Amino acid sequence: MAVAVASPGVASFREPAGPTPPRRLTKEELVKTHSTHLKKQDSSPNTPRPVKQPIMSEAYPASTKSIRELDIIPLTELRPETHHWGKAIIVKAASQPFLGAGAVSIVEDEFGNADKLAIYNQADSSILSGVPEGCVVAVKEPYYKNNGADEDFMICVDHPSDVILLRFTDPIIPEPLRLGPLLQTAEDWKNAADRAFLEKDFPTAVFCYTEALETSDDASFKGPIYTKRAGTNLILGRYDAAKADAMASITGGPQDWKAYYNAGRAAYGLCDYAESNRLLTKALELNPTNASIQKEHARCHDRLREEEKGDYDFPTMLASLGPHSVHLDRGSFLRNTRIAESPHHGRGLFATRDIKAGEVVFVEKATLLPNQYDPSRASAALYALMVRQLCDNPSLARPVLNLYGGTYERSGKEGTIVDGIPVVDVFLVEAIRNKNCFSAPRSTLEDTRPSSPEGRQATGLWVHASYLNHSCVANTMRSFIGDMFISRATRDIKEGEEIFQQYVPVKSLPDVRKKQFRDWWGFECGCALCTRERRSPEAMLAKRRDLLAAVEKLCNKQMPGRELIPDAKIRQVDRLAKQLEEAHEQDVYDGLPRLTLIYPCNWLVGAHRGRKNHGKVVKYALKVIRNFGFKVPDESELWDPREMYTNSGNGTLMTVHVVAALRRLAEAYEALGHKEMAERCIEAAEFGYLLVTGFKNDLTTLDK
Numbered sequence: 001m002a003v004a005v006a007s008p009g010v011a012s013f014r015e016p017a018g019p020t021p022p023r024r025l026t027k028e029e030l031v032k033t034h035s036t037h038l039k040k041q042d043s044s045p046n047t048p049r050p051v052k053q054p055i056m057s058e059a060y061p062a063s064t065k066s067i068r069e070l071d072i073i074p075l076t077e078l079r080p081e082t083h084h085w086g087k088a089i090i091v092k093a094a095s096q097p098f099l100g101a102g103a104v105s106i107v108e109d110e111f112g113n114a115d116k117l118a119i120y121n122q123a124d125s126s127i128l129s130g131v132p133e134g135c136v137v138a139v140k141e142p143y144y145k146n147n148g149a150d151e152d153f154m155i156c157v158d159h160p161s162d163v164i165l166l167r168f169t170d171p172i173i174p175e176p177l178r179l180g181p182l183l184q185t186a187e188d189w190k191n192a193a194d195r196a197f198l199e200k201d202f203p204t205a206v207f208c209y210t211e212a213l214e215t216s217d218d219a220s221f222k223g224p225i226y227t228k229r230a231g232t233n234l235i236l237g238r239y240d241a242a243k244a245d246a247m248a249s250i251t252g253g254p255q256d257w258k259a260y261y262n263a264g265r266a267a268y269g270l271c272d273y274a275e276s277n278r279l280l281t282k283a284l285e286l287n288p289t290n291a292s293i294q295k296e297h298a299r300c301h302d303r304l305r306e307e308e309k310g311d312y313d314f315p316t317m318l319a320s321l322g323p324h325s326v327h328l329d330r331g332s333f334l335r336n337t338r339i340a341e342s343p344h345h346g347r348g349l350f351a352t353r354d355i356k357a358g359e360v361v362f363v364e365k366a367t368l369l370p371n372q373y374d375p376s377r378a379s380a381a382l383y384a385l386m387v388r389q390l391c392d393n394p395s396l397a398r399p400v401l402n403l404y405g406g407t408y409e410r411s412g413k414e415g416t417i418v419d420g421i422p423v424v425d426v427f428l429v430e431a432i433r434n435k436n437c438f439s440a441p442r443s444t445l446e447d448t449r450p451s452s453p454e455g456r457q458a459t460g461l462w463v464h465a466s467y468l469n470h471s472c473v474a475n476t477m478r479s480f481i482g483d484m485f486i487s488r489a490t491r492d493i494k495e496g497e498e499i500f501q502q503y504v505p506v507k508s509l510p511d512v513r514k515k516q517f518r519d520w521w522g523f524e525c526g527c528a529l530c531t532r533e534r535r536s537p538e539a540m541l542a543k544r545r546d547l548l549a550a551v552e553k554l555c556n557k558q559m560p561g562r563e564l565i566p567d568a569k570i571r572q573v574d575r576l577a578k579q580l581e582e583a584h585e586q587d588v589y590d591g592l593p594r595l596t597l598i599y600p601c602n603w604l605v606g607a608h609r610g611r612k613n614h615g616k617v618v619k620y621a622l623k624v625i626r627n628f629g630f631k632v633p634d635e636s637e638l639w640d641p642r643e644m645y646t647n648s649g650n651g652t653l654m655t656v657h658v659v660a661a662l663r664r665l666a667e668a669y670e671a672l673g674h675k676e677m678a679e680r681c682i683e684a685a686e687f688g689y690l691l692v693t694g695f696k697n698d699l700t701t702l703d704k
């Protein structure tokens with residue numbers, strides 16, 4: 001989950017009254033400078049375009065009005081640093097666009113005034129991601145800003161729905177900007193669209209097919225055009241539009257199998273497998289021997305089975321991952337959980353049946369996950385993908401926009417269709433991204449290898465998982481295989497119980513944790529550990545902080561390697577660890593983790609292991625496990641570590657360090673001749689590793 005950014009909210013926005021620019025540049029002056037930029041533009045198709053991510057402190061709402069409700073003003077009325085509420089401009093692109101973080105064009109109004117227009121956050125699938133010269137656009141409630149230099153001003157469009165491409169025949173276009181249609185007949189538009197399609201310029205193809213449809217009244221001409229536009233929209237991932245086009249191409253004849261087939265594929269793209277199955281079944285009824293329909297139909301049944309039964313072949317899923325294939329063709333298994341109001345945390349996820357420790361709680365396919373594992377680009381990539389999907393597939397808007405967005409104030413119209421397109425507020429999208437996204441390695445199993453490169457994480461959105469609230473002593477763990485989120489129970493969960501996860505690895509000092517939760521997500525954690533630790537007096541908290549700092553200083557915050565640690569140092573750490581243990585009040589920490597003790601005890605395991613002091617390894621490995629909140633016996637007693645997941649109450653904190661401690665314990669028991677205990681510990685470690693990685697795996701991965 002990512003860092004939260006404070007939002008001022010829409011209501012607190014004040015409109016500054018800016019002065020008129022001292023001098024407006026002429027169209028010729030603007031075009032001249034623009035042309036020098038165009039010459040320098042890197043037009044290589046492989047250069048990724050940067051993304052302009054919104055700054056929440058400059059948040060302003062998206063326009064929710066139709067262009068027909070706004071006053072059209074000339075460019076000369078624009079005031080710098082001002083939002084022109086209730087107003088709009090209609091301008092024609094007088095240049096090719098310069099493509100950077102946005103698309104910058106020189107535009108002119110009906111009076112011959114010119115200005116710079118920067119359009120950000122348009123999906124690549126939209127023709128507005130680079131407005132072609134000659135096109136006419138309307139900018140609703142425009143924001144005008146100074147770019148730093150004296151005469152450098154620009155109309156800046158952040159919300160994709162604030163700009164609309166006007167059809168050449170739209171009567172709202174003022175006379176001087178009217179070219180009349182570029183092409184005369186529907187057939188001309190169809191031919192232009194076919195050419196654009198062959199050149200793989202799919203946004204232009206969609207634009208031209210639309211003009212062909214709008215220009216013709218002939219149903220027999222329009223049917224095949226709808227089919228073509230459906231196919232083009234499928235390629236663009238605009239599944240809502242593809243489905244609507246496919247359905248519009250239905251004639252009632254035997255060839256309708258194609259329409260149902262396309263509509264079924266579009267529904268599949270939206271992960272609506274029940275609807276996809278319904279449509280593909282209709283296609284099969286009309287064309288039972290068609291191999292493509294049969295294949296899609298069978299694929300759809302596999303997804304429905306996964307949704308119903310939660311049967312996944314995790315090793316095969318892992319093996320199918322590649323650098324370009326992190327999106328797995330799998331359904332989501334969610335039926336063990338439901339979304340409901342939580343008594344303390346807004347909405348949350350709740351168990352719909354008893355779930356045993358180790359069982360799958362849910363498996364969810366990412367709603368959105370860009371294949372971008374470079375952490376410096378991951379957030380921007382997710383933000384851009386969210387904006388694109390909300391523009392391209394409005395049916396996705398409701399589940400995404402229903403997510404928690406912190407204090408950002410909504411207009412309530414986000415996602416509704418105005419002027420034919422969904423209202424998309426990029427500041428709300430960013431607020432939702434901030435509060436709900438997860439960082440995910442390509443595979444958690446691979447990520448547990450010590451040799452795997454650090455920090456290779458993508459950022460994604462899983463809508464169902466976003467309803468999980470945080471607990472430091474959570475009852476589930478998450479893991480990833482590509483874009484599949486696997487949640488497993490770390491202890492037995494009763495029907496109706498709330499499901500929690502750890503948002504981030506839990507910090508040992510309560511004040512550090514508290515600040516992290518407050519600053520990132522704006523909540524005060526009410527889990528058993530945080531609640532009980534609040535009972536501890538400040539002096540005790542300070543004592544624990546100081547003792548931990550003393551151990552960390554002594555050990556350089558490192559773990560022992562292969563070197564032999566001098567006895568004197570071990571004794572010193574041991575002494576400090578004892579004092580630290582005594583600084584944990586019994587009534588506060590009974591049945592709960594003692595997180596500040598984990599590092600010292602783990603260090604002592606390593607130090608004694610290096611000296612082959614097996615008895616001491618047992619002693620400190622047991623302490624490590626105890627300090628994660630698990631119930632363990634005195635070192636002298638025999639016990640069954642396989643039961644620790646179910647016998648330890650609700651105050652356990654599960655991490656891969658528990659697995660590591662169990663392995664050290666097994667090794668020491670083995671060396672001491674307690675073979676059976678060693679085997680039990682390995683079984684318990686394997687179980688823990690299943691929780692960590694999402695499925696059963698060989699523990700030796702942890703050594704590679």
Ligand SMILES: C[S@@+](CC[C@H](N)C(=O)[O-])C[C@H]1O[C@@H](n2cnc3c(N)ncnc32)[C@H](O)[C@@H]1O
Pocket residue numbers: 344345346347348403404435436466467468469470471521522523524525526527
């Ligand atoms: C990803 S959302 C979780 C779902 C959210 N509760 C909702 O109603 O949609 C994260 C937000 O949930 C709330 N939350 C999560 N864990 C919490 C906790 N332990 N205590 C209080 N609020 C919590 C916080 O407001 C946090 O910013």
